[in-house]
C-alpha cells in the first residue's frame with residue numbers, strides 16, 4: 001500500500017490523494033522527459049531518518065536541473081501527513097518515503113511535488129544479507145567529466161533512472177545481483193542505487209574508504225552517516241580514487257543506501273572477495289545508532 005500526499009499551496013499540511021487512481025497529468029514533464037528529482041528516505045516507527053540530509057541533496061539536485069524547490073517546511077509537513085496516515089492504515093515498523101519533484105505540466109510553469117510513503121518490503125534486506133554477486137560495468141564517462149559537463153547531471157538524483165535500472169537488469173541477466181559502475185579511466189564509482197564502501201586495515205588502523213565525491217557520483221547520505229558514526233567509534237576514513245584492485249584486496253566491500261543499509265558484496269565479476277559478517281553487523285549497529 002502507498003500513501004500519497006501532494007504539496008499544494010491550498011493545503012498547508014499537504015493534500016492526501018488516492019494512490020490507486022491516476023493523479024499525474026499525462027503531459028507532466030516528469031513523465032514525458034524524466035525532468036525531475038527524487039529522494040528515497042527511510043522512516044522508522046513513523047519518524048523520518050536523515051531528512052535534513054535528504055532535503056539538502058534534493059535541493060542540490062533541483063538546482064542542477066534549474067527546478068524551483070518548494071520550501072523545506074512544506075516537504076516536512078507533507079512527509080509528516082503521509083507517515084501519520086501510513087501508520088494509521090498499516091503501522092509498519094519501517095517505511096520508504098519518496099520525495100518527488102517534477103518540472104510540472106508542460107506549459108504550466110509550476111512544478112509538481114509529492115510524497116509517497118509505503119512499508120519497507122519484508123525481504124528487502126534478506127535478499128542482500130547473504131551477500132551480493134556484483135558485476136563491474138563501465139558507465140562510459142571519465143571520472144573528471146562531472147565538472148566539465150554539468151549538463152550530464154552526474155551527482156544529481158534525477159527521475160531519469162532508466163540507465164541505472166537497465167544496468168541492474170543486465171547484471172541480473174548474467175546471473176549477478178547488483179552492479180558497481182566504473183569510469184572509462186578505470187575508477188570505481190557507485191552502484192545504480194547505492195554507494196560503495198570498503199573496509200581495510202593497515203598497521204592496525206581500521207579505515208573505511210569510498211570513491212571521491214568529485215568523480216561524478218551521488219553523495220550518499222548513508223555513506224556520510226556511516227562515516228561520521230565510524231569516525232566517532234575510532235575508524236579512519238578516506239576518499240578514493242579507488243580502482244577495482246582495491247575492491248578485490250579489501251577486507252570487506254558493501255553497497256550502502258538508505259533503505260537497504262549495508263549490503264555485503266561477496267563476489268566481483270565471478271571472483272569471490274573477502275567479506276566479514278562481524279564487520280557488517282558492527283557497522284550496521286553503528287549506522288542504525290546514527291539514523
Ligand code: PLP
Nearest residue numbers: 193194195218220221222257258
Ligand atoms: N548512489 C546512487 C546512484 C543512488 O541512487 C543512491 C540511492 O538511491 C545512493 C548512491 C545511496 O544514497 P543514500 O545513501 O542517500 O540512499
